[in-house]
Amino acid sequence: MDLTQKFKAKIQSAKRILITTHMMPDADGIGSEIGLCMALKKMGVDAACVNEEGLLERYHYLDPKSIVKPMDAVIKKKTEAFDLCIVVDTNSIERVGNRMYEYLKKYDPKDILFVDHHPAKAALVKEHCIDITAAATGQIVGLMIQALGIKFDKELALPIYTAILIDTSSFRYPTVSGKTHRLIADLLDTGIEAPIAYNGIYGTKKVSHMHLLGTILTSTHSNKSGEIAWITLNNSTLTKFNGDMEDTHAFINHLLVLDNIKVACMFREDGDELKVSLRSGGDIDVGNIARAIGGGGHSHSAATILNIKNKKIDTVISETILKMEDLLKLQK
Ligand SMILES: [Mn+2]
Structure with a gap:
């Protein structure tokens, strides 16, 4: 049917x-x-x-x-x-x-x-x-x-x-x-x-949104090969620029213009949780990567949520990137 x-x-x-x-x-x-x-x-x-x-x-x-x-x-x-x-x-x-x-x-x-x-x-x-x-x-x-x-x-x-x-x-x-x-x-x-x-x-953003975006983009990091790049958004930055979480969804897409990008990630702190969004820069199935770390989604766009209670956010991010590097190798 x-x-x-x-x-x-x-x-x-x-x-x-x-x-x-x-x-x-x-x-x-x-x-x-x-x-x-x-x-x-x-x-x-x-x-x-x-x-x-x-x-x-x-x-x-x-x-x-x-x-x-x-x-x-x-x-x-x-x-x-x-x-x-x-x-x-x-x-x-x-x-x-x-x-x-x-x-x-x-x-x-x-x-x-x-x-x-x-x-x-x-x-x-x-x-x-x-x-x-x-x-x-x-x-x-x-x-x-x-x-x-x-x-x-x-x-x-x-x-x-x-x-x-x-x-x-x-x-x-x-x-x-x-x-x-x-x-x-x-x-x-x-x-x-x-x-x-x-x-x-x-096209309805305020100047404060530009400042928030600018601040977030300066937090861009990538692994050695440049195949994985990420940005991080924490609560204090969001509050400082009067932004809301829902308004930051598209920030991750800016990473897709990077040369050699395979997986773009955005980490967003939300209380005891770290929300992780993933976008594929090409043939990589980020849905598979997300599922391997407890989440799900499409091949080009996926997400997961990690628990960061009593953990250092930077440590969780580095560990997650290492895992993603391994998972990326499996798809090559
Ligand atoms: Mn939809």
């Missing part, structure tokens, strides 16, 4: 649908849920986007009708309020946030549908709308909307376009295909403009 057929079969008997995404959502999670919700409404289906937290101010332009609501505003306790829950841009139910997870746990698993592009177990892929070859969840959502016979308009096209733009880091990843660009063409045909869409998501 293709994804659209699976989707149709699921929504057919649903009277009221909840759509949510992972915590600290990026534009792929947000754009996909908004796009899907608008499309369902166009089909006459009662749908609502409910996230654990409301949207950050910077994403409001993607949601002019305020479709996305924080869960406190919608969910009062009754589980029967929704008979289908669609989770976009993750297939780990725990990633929806603690309170949303507690809420979704009450549902029969058959009433939960993942629409996602992250690696997943075969059994999950079979039952859900999961395509791990898709460049973004936004791509899956866009193609399903078209297959359902719904016409794009500007309002619907912008969040989906932005979802794909952000998840491909502006169309640079190996997951970008002809299929991606054909969908992008249809989205642009509605009249949305590439520079406006680009600046909406990337």
Whole structure:
């Protein structure tokens, strides 16, 4: 069964649908849920986007009708309020946030549908709308909307376009295909403009953001061969420049311009945890590297979390880089 057929079969008997995404959502999670919700409404289906937290101010332009609501505003306790829950841009139910997870746990698993592009177990892929070859969840959502016979308009096209733009880091990843660009063409045909869409998501920074980025980039290190490079972000730097963690996601991409780069890493201190993001500079599968150190993700973009309680952050970083060097050798 293709994804659209699976989707149709699921929504057919649903009277009221909840759509949510992972915590600290990026534009792929947000754009996909908004796009899907608008499309369902166009089909006459009662749908609502409910996230654990409301949207950050910077994403409001993607949601002019305020479709996305924080869960406190919608969910009062009754589980029967929704008979289908669609989770976009993750297939780990725990990633929806603690309170949303507690809420979704009450549902029969058959009433939960993942629409996602992250690696997943075969059994999950079979039952859900999961395509791990898709460049973004936004791509899956866009193609399903078209297959359902719904016409794009500007309002619907912008969040989906932005979802794909952000998840491909502006169309640079190996997951970008002809299929991606054909969908992008249809989205642009509605009249949305590439520079406006680009600046909406990337062009709203303040001078303090530049100073934060500059400070972080001066922390760039690389191993001897130059194949692994990393930057480190600690809480005090973030506070000093009034930045938030979510706003630092794209910093790692700056490392990809380095000559000979195979693996770019960003270490972010978060309490007792060290968040490690990885990007591939070419053929290396950073998903494999992430899995070997307790995480997961795509071949070009992956992550893990390390415990740094009672440990020196610099020691953990050096040990991790050494491990990555070994893991890199295995892939050559
Ligand atoms: Mn995504």
